[in-house]
Amino acid sequence: MQAARRLRLSASFQGRRRRPCTRGGPFLCTAAAHIPNRLTESAVLPYHASYGATATAAAAGTAAPLAAAAPARSTPQALAAAAAAAASPAGAVAPRPALLPPPGPSGVLVAYYADHWRVPLPPGHRFPMEKYAATHGSLEADPSLEGLVQLRAAPPVDFEDVTLVHEPAYVERFRCNHMTEPEMRNVGFPWSEQLVGRTFASCGGTVAAMHVVMQRHQQQGGGAIAGNIAGGTHHAFRDRGEGFCVFNDIAVAANVAMRDYGLDSILVVDLDVHQGNGTADIFQNDPRVTTFDMFGDKNYPWKTRRTNTYDVPLRDETGDEEYLALLRSWLPRLLRDHRPQLILFQAGVDALRGDSFGRLGMSRSGLLARNNLVYGTALEAGVPLVITMGGGYTRPMDASVSCHTDVYRTAAYRLAAWARSTPRGQD
Numbered sequence: 001m002q003a004a005r006r007l008r009l010s011a012s013f014q015g016r017r018r019r020p021c022t023r024g025g026p027f028l029c030t031a032a033a034h035i036p037n038r039l040t041e042s043a044v045l046p047y048h049a050s051y052g053a054t055a056t057a058a059a060a061g062t063a064a065p066l067a068a069a070a071p072a073r074s075t076p077q078a079l080a081a082a083a084a085a086a087a088s089p090a091g092a093v094a095p096r097p098a099l100l101p102p103p104g105p106s107g108v109l110v111a112y113y114a115d116h117w118r119v120p121l122p123p124g125h126r127f128p129m130e131k132y133a134a135t136h137g138s139l140e141a142d143p144s145l146e147g148l149v150q151l152r153a154a155p156p157v158d159f160e161d162v163t164l165v166h167e168p169a170y171v172e173r174f175r176c177n178h179m180t181e182p183e184m185r186n187v188g189f190p191w192s193e194q195l196v197g198r199t200f201a202s203c204g205g206t207v208a209a210m211h212v213v214m215q216r217h218q219q220q221g222g223g224a225i226a227g228n229i230a231g232g233t234h235h236a237f238r239d240r241g242e243g244f245c246v247f248n249d250i251a252v253a254a255n256v257a258m259r260d261y262g263l264d265s266i267l268v269v270d271l272d273v274h275q276g277n278g279t280a281d282i283f284q285n286d287p288r289v290t291t292f293d294m295f296g297d298k299n300y301p302w303k304t305r306r307t308n309t310y311d312v313p314l315r316d317e318t319g320d321e322e323y324l325a326l327l328r329s330w331l332p333r334l335l336r337d338h339r340p341q342l343i344l345f346q347a348g349v350d351a352l353r354g355d356s357f358g359r360l361g362m363s364r365s366g367l368l369a370r371n372n373l374v375y376g377t378a379l380e381a382g383v384p385l386v387i388t389m390g391g392g393y394t395r396p397m398d399a400s401v402s403c404h405t406d407v408y409r410t411a412a413y414r415l416a417a418w419a420r421s422t423p424r425g426q427d
């Protein structure tokens with residue numbers, strides 16, 4: 001009966017303009033009261049319920065690095081524990097310990113995934129949603145990564161974290177299916193319960209990966225790398241989404257890092273073929289965050305392009321040699337001039353030759369060299385780094401998936417080699 005009611009309500013909200021939600025204030029729904037009408041319990045996890053459950057599951061994973069943690073569930077016990085932790089006194093620069101994910105073993109790449117949420121898309125939709133599960137699967141199946149990677153289900157981002165960047169009304173309108181049709185058209189996905197779940201997890205994975213590297217850095221010193229096999233949604237603005245992006249996970253993770261760890265210098269290295277216009281816009285007046293962006297000059301975004309701290313627009317068919325020479329010259333300069341305490345890497349692979357959208361004509365080995373340059377620079381400088389996935393749109397998707405997999409595999413190899421060379425994890 002209840003399931004039938006949910007289905008009927010979901011169906012009734014398809015394809016027409018949403019009216020503003022007035023429960024709990026203008027546009028602001030109170031989750032407990034409102035979710036059962038629109039969303040199945042399993043589809044949208046309440047805020048604050050995630051890290052404790054994920055931490056418990058993932059802590060056991062230290063002995064079996066490739067064992068995936070179960071998706072976080074919203075049990076009343078988890079909610080109560082999280083609420084108690086959130087209510088406990090905390091300093092201005094003090095992450096809530098009970099909610100933090102464990103840093104994982106030294107030299108092991110912790111990578112979050114969000115493909116436990118399967119988003120239904122209409123037939124022929126141009127976004128390759130399956131690439132996330134495919135990349136996750138190829139990492140899991142790679143015997144060379146045995147003991148080098150710990151895969152974890154991404155927790156949903158907390159409301160108080162995501163609203164450090166995004167307008168609360170925007171977050172709630174998206175969550176409760178109150179976005180207008182033009183808004184959803186700009187995002188590029190049809191609204192669904194699974195899209196909400198995946199979007200919160202995609203953002204939460206980057207925030208969790210940030211906590212992993214910051215904790216590891218605080219405990220052991222030196223370099224640290226963790227990743228999100230999702231995210232890099234750099235076209236999301238504070239109050240709107242576009243280009244397949246709803247929340248800007250990079251901006252959210254940066255803001256959480258500044259709040260929880262007191263950082264005052266964060267570097268965003270955005271190497272997706274598209275300009276990270278949302279990230280640039282969000283940080284345009286924040287001197288604590290430096291945004292460096294190499295992108296195809298003739299690629300989207302055209303009308304909504306913004307100004308980064310450093311923009312490096314590239315001509316069509318730039319190719320490996322010129323691209324790598326530019327990156328090689330920029331990275332040391334960025335580290336020298338800004339002394340970042342954290343690097344957030346948007347590792348999109350849509351600069352690959354043959355990408356449906358990209359135009360830079362890079363090879364797979366060129367992208368591998370790109371990844372190595374970024375990781376080597378961060379590890380040598382002892383700066384924690386978080387990988388986000390970004391774009392990759394070859395058809396079929398296999399070439400993009402191979403390049404996405406390279407991004408995480410290379411990081412795992414580099415991190416393991418670095419740990420071996422500094423046995424106590426210190427530099």
Ligand SMILES: [Zn+2]
Nearest residue numbers: 272273274391
């Ligand atoms: Zn892209």
